[in-house]
Amino acid sequence: MLPHLDAAYNLARWLMRDREAAEDVLQEAMVRALTYFASFKGVNPRAWLLQIVRRTAYGSMSLNRGMETVPIEDDDRTPAAGDDPEAALLRSRECRQVREMIAALPVELRETLVLREFEELSYKEIAEATQTPIGTVMSRLWRARQLLARTAEAEGSP
Amino acid sequence: MSEARRAPTPDCDKVLLVQAELDGELDAAQAAALEAHRAGCAICQAALAELLRARELLRREPYETTPDDVRERVMARLRQAEPPPPPTPVRRWGWVFPSLGGFGLGAACAAALAFLFVLPQRGDLAAQLVAGHIRALQPGHLEDVVSTDQHTVKPWFDGRLDFAPPVRDFAADGFPLKGGRLDYLEGRPVAALVYQHDKHIIDVFVWPQSGVPIHLASNTALQGYNVVHWTGEGMNFWAVSDVERAQLDDFVVLWRKAP
Secondary structure, eight states: OGGGHHHHHHHHHHHHOSHHHHHHHHHHHHHHHHHHGGGOOOSOHHHHHHHHHHHHHHHSTTOOOSSSOOOOOOOOOOOOTTOOHHHHHHHHHHHHHHHHHHHTSOHHHHHHHHHHHTSOOOHHHHHHHHTOOHHHHHHHHHHHHHHHHHHHHHHTOO | OOGGGSOOOOSSTTHHHHHHHHTTOSOHHHHHHHHHHHTTOHHHHHHHHHHHHHHHHHTTSOOOOOOHHHHHHHHHHHHHHOSOOOOOHHHHHGGGOOOOOOOOOTHHHHHHOOOOOOOOOOOOHHHHHHHHHHHHHSTTOSOSEEOSOHHHHHHHHBTTBSSOOOOOOBGGGTBOEEEEEEEEETTEEEEEEEEEETTEEEEEEEEEOOSSOOOOOEEEEETTEEEEEEEETTEEEEEEESSOHHHHHHHHHHHHHOO
């Protein structure tokens, strides 16, 4: 299970948009996964674990399913040594913009996009993790990407 | 889920396939067919530009691995939780399934998408097909089994291929079956059926479909040969010939109409 901890952590983080809430979901999901691992009969443990993370997040009271923008907090990672400070600042601003745009997506679009783009799951795996037909996975991905591209254009993002 | 949240339905039912290609979900035959469509479809070209833009934006967001402190706390919690109780999974899961409401756009697309397998490999398939056709036109290379009888040609493929290609004769319509042979394309053996029309030879290459069913008949011309692609019966079909476009289209219509 632990090989997929990063995937679980990231999905929880993008779903909850709050580090503390994400860690709660992650812990709860990992305990459930451990508990039910004996009954796991599938072939794809990663999709199965992500499915548990998602269910746990959806069951959590603090999952905000609205359209409101609640950006996940900025992390305090410092720029790598030797970076040109101006370029680093610009890059961090670009990152923050992208992060806010993703965080502002409706949850069902956000989870689909994150699983595809950051976890690089196939359509089939996303369908399994989100318990959604493949056709719906494809249309959600399409809308998520379209929203991102159009928001960036409207905001004049570089 | 409010209607307002929906993006407008795209105006071409192939845009989700453009996206599937970008995501590496189409096999080579489907990608080649899609490319032929996209070359003449402004909507699909705009869609591709938008998808690439989104991808470029997303590439800026760095992947974050689990911080060490979070990992340690998870491990500590897991050690506490052991040993696991005997599994009684069914009852407890009931409540966790939220209903997601009816999303689903482009009925034409969504309905067609039943099975997906990743086949990221690409190649210039049309060129390979024409090369295979020209190679076969060399004396003595055209057919491995020479017969105008579909009931002789079809069993000949048994044991030589891991699928059973449909074999049909259209002698009554001016396209008599001449025989069949094995060819090798995209890293797999395929069936090649040989037909004659007047002095011209038509090759039909057949192999099973492996990805999104893509209902697209596409036409290309390459080195003076016409190439037509279509799908059906779970198979990819490619017809290659130097007959005129209109005649090759007639032939394809016969194929598609046949049971």
